[in-house]
Amino acid sequence: MSDDRTFVIIGASQAGGWVAQTLRNEGFEGKVILIGEEPYLPYERPPLSKAALLGEVTVDSTYFWQQEALDEANIEVRLNTRVTAIDRDAKEIEIEGGDRIAYDKLAITTGARVRKLPIEGADLPGVFYLRTMEDTLAIRAAVKDGATAMIVGGGWIGLECAATLTKLGCKSIVVEAADRLCGRAVTPEISDWMYKFHTEHGVDVRLSTGIEKFEGNGQLERVVLPGGDTIDCSIAVVGIGVIPNVELAQDAGLEIDNGIVVDECARTSDPDIVAAGDVTNHPNDLLGRRIRLESYENAQNQGITAGKAMLDKAEPYSEIPWFWSDQFDANLQMIGLPQDWDETATRGDEASNEFVTFYLKDGIIDGAISVNNPRDLRVGKRLMQGKKQVTAAELVDPETKMQALLKR
């Protein structure tokens, strides 16, 4: 039985790639067109601030699927192609240059772009952002041993970047406007641990510090702090968050609210259009609220959900948010988006950089963060999913076998 339908995916990203793969895995025999504006196949972003920046991996090795695998799955990938409009009435998209492609179903996986620092000198060569493969390759090309690297923003990207640039022989200075690191994501205690950890590894962390402007003669030479002090540096990496790429969807009249609004099955307000990944605002049943996530797991699993929804095999998607970060020799992992907890319990030893801190609300785990202890975090995730009653005392007790808590 032949299928003459065409399903188009805007965004050759992790989410977009999983939409395409899912269509094939679920037996769709029509045409699948995956469109990306970058020159690369869908690639893994985690290595961009780590192994790829270190130069330990090739661009190809970051691809989720090599070209041959995509050819075999009969997924037509159009790279270097920018979509300029979605015409919902005609069910067509327009690409740069004016060509139009008709679709029966459409997926939007356009992700997010970096938030720019609106200060003087931010467009000087030597000032970078880190979001794409191109960014990583450019930073890598600019890094010189012994250089001073100014990292603007003490969040995940900033800290990962500081760690990697330090490994590359740079003197890394992190400036963070808030009074602690990763303030939006972790508790003050964990921020303190991060500060100590990075300082011990040679990173110069300056809290409650903003930047007035970048200066240099045709190339970054220094930053100027409020008050007039200057710090000489040859590169700067700005990591102050991202903005979802909603414009195409917005211009097409889809519902937008901090991302493209989708339901639990990744469907937008148009029955023929789904969306997945960093760009969506979606309901999360387990948390009982709507969220927009910037995470590996969400890009993958919501992508799979969106692919199924395109085939009218919709399955609700709801997972406990999960993130990780690698900085020096520390693997950090987090679950949940804890907002109000009434106690915390730390299992393991912060001083030895191997522990997990659980956030408890009414005796139920509401989130956790681990350092070099992914296993206990996984059990914590199951406990959280099952809404199991636990006490801080038993979580802290090294004699407690975590898996045993799951079984009662």
Place this chain on the structure above:
Amino acid sequence: MSEIEYHAVAKTDEIMEEDVKGVFVGDEEIAVYNVEGEYYATHGICTHENVGLADGFVEGDLIECPLHSACFEIKTGKAVNPPAEIDLKTYPVKVEGDTIYVGIEK
């Protein structure tokens, strides 16, 4: 047909039920599991990225990779959860007395 050679890798009391231990046979990294009192062995590295499964989480008869949450069936090595799409190699296991042996092709 290549021959299988058995290597002692652990004592039975070193691996509790629903647990995993990483061992080496020569250069080969292997993960040994206890599922309901029976011992199994798979290749010790996730097929998605270079991560040791011995730090992973055993739930029932599944092993979950500590880094990206890929899941594999311990008994068959089958990849059941993305991002892994390639199955894990498995090895024959035998227990004599309190010693666990893993069979490697010579």
